[in-house]
Amino acid sequence: MFEYAPAPESRSIVSLAPSYGLFIDGEFGEAKDTFKTINPATEEVLTEVALAAPEDVDRAVAAARRAFQSWSARPGSERAKYLFRIARIIQERSRELAVLESLDNGKPIKESRDVDLPLVAAHFFYYAGWADKLKYAGFGPDPRPLGVAGQVIPWNFPLLMLAWKIAPALATGNTVVLKPAETTPLSALFFADVCRQADLPPGVVNIVTGAGDTGRYLVEHPDVNKVAFTGSTEVGRQIARSVAGTGKRLSLELGGKAANIVFDDAPIDQAVEGIVNGIFFNQGHVCCAGSRLLVQESIAEELLASLRRRMATLRLGDPLDKNTDIGAINSRAQLDKIVELSEIGSTEGAERWSPPCELPDRGFWFAPTIFTGVTQAHRIAREEIFGPVLSVLTFRTPAEAIEKANNTPYGLSAGIWSDKGSQILAVADKLRAGVIWANTFNKFDPTSPFGGYKESGYGREGGRHGLEAYLA
């Protein structure tokens, strides 16, 4: 491997205020308490944001309720034009938002710039177009919005998850109160400014920053009609319990433990690229990450040799460097969890390997890691690690691959690598997962529905199907 000169993206495009308030009813306002958000690559404090108290959430829900009447009564074609405006402003500000996202999240600029932001703009663009076409969407001649949506999103794709939540909600005539993740509140606050630039009526979008309690208070709020959550299966369960009996509509996009199945006829180099993309994209902070590699025994040795070679070329470091492949782990807490599960992997008898990889002194980092000799009973084969850690298992027959792939409480995604189309389709039929990638992985598009089977949640985001979660 040859050396690359540093190629840092300038952070001067982002101008951060010393503190940010809550965005309620079209205005930024103060809150009693605040918390700091840091750059996980340096542990430097970026700025301070408001910690919403229950009464702040009450105000936000009340603002969304007031706005709902006129927003839902507007012709779809008018709602559409607001969303098109938002999409356009995001396109124009996309570099700024990409740098901001990398600062607050730790993901490589290459990903925030080339994946997150284009998808964010495209998502608003796509749902903008649905706003005046709802009667064609297949949910009846006159589908109606639900009311106020309480939305809680995770830290792995902060702005993209916001787009997945807000775009369909607004297109269908709902109003929203959204709580971004505690460790990544900034892009949502910048989005609030985008709403102001677009002259979006006050109260249609409200952003309340805070921690777990803020989110809990929001989803349990009696005047919320719809709850949408993306995050861990454990919190998803709690939300489902709290929503039970309230009549609220609920959609959940939770954890995963995706199998990436490589058959012996797969093109090895492409499969290796797909495996690397599947588990190391976004530091493995991806609910649909291909975290279990199932490789056919006859090619396992060759494939793993090639995978190790490829892993040795991954560049870990400054997220703002345009050549960086693996950025920072998003938080100390997440790093601790990855470290803990990896240690358990070794303790339980799997063989751990990482390429030589220098970690920066400050910030939260974890080298790309694979475990071989993993069995289905190992915790690293069963639990979501949510980091750059791949568990490798082998199989002999397609039936065994299917059996192992489905042997998980999760069911979000899966990958299949084979040159034989009929085999891909037959295996895809038998996998209990909501998204199946064949000879590719981690592909996303606003037109394509995303969501899980089993304990990976319910409801779909994206595509025509994504409208259903917000329509009565």
Added chain:
Amino acid sequence: MPKSSTPSRLAVRKTYKLYVGGKFPRSESGRTYLVDGDNVALASRKDARDAVVAARAAQPKWAGATAYNRGQVLYRIAEMIEARRAEFKALGVSGAEVDATVDRWVWYAGWSDKIAQVAGNANPVAGPFFNISAPEPTGVVGVVAPPSLLGLVSVIAPAVVTGNTVVVVASNPQAAITLAEVLATSDVPGGVVNILTGSGAEIAPWLASHDDVNALDLSGIEDAGLATDLERAAAGTLKRVLRPVSGVDYTEDPGTGAMTALLEIKTVWHPKGF
């Protein structure tokens, strides 16, 4: 047509030419006709044939663009029309009609990546097969446009949003060529929309009988006898013919019919098995 009101300065007038292949040629025939005091190019049979060549050349690339990209391009057209509001109003188009025209482009822009989700589907065939049907553009569409600006965009947009290219005969030449200027300054590739000014009765028969035209939209033909003759001519190459019942109200929700009439459905089978 805006004339200068400042006596000290003589206005520079616009020349209204055709719009073919992204350029603004005069009619090869050298003919013009007078509209509101302006000499406007009067398209000929040869111009129609040139326009078909341009439309055919542009079609594969336009159809091959992603639906998202076509949607962006159409939305950009809406932005550009909005910016030329004053110019359209000076040509006698009402403010309400400009509004409706912009909104119509926006409506169709949104359809680009949705029509396949409404007009296509997976088919549960009784056997171990993956089977999916999806729409594709039919190809080059000859269009005789209705006279209003809103009518004009209501026949162009549904054809091009799905990846067809069009040769349009327009009977409101100044508004149509102003629209062509909008298109020329948007991101629409040259040849996707070609606009001929002149007589539908003169040009349409050449489009109807042209072997390299795949479909014909007769929305602007008022004369029922002529429309039937054109349908008959179109039968020679089994063109798809869109002939709306007379008296279409272009201010109403246009539905999906104008798009689906210009689409082919392609069904793909693939076996499933180990």
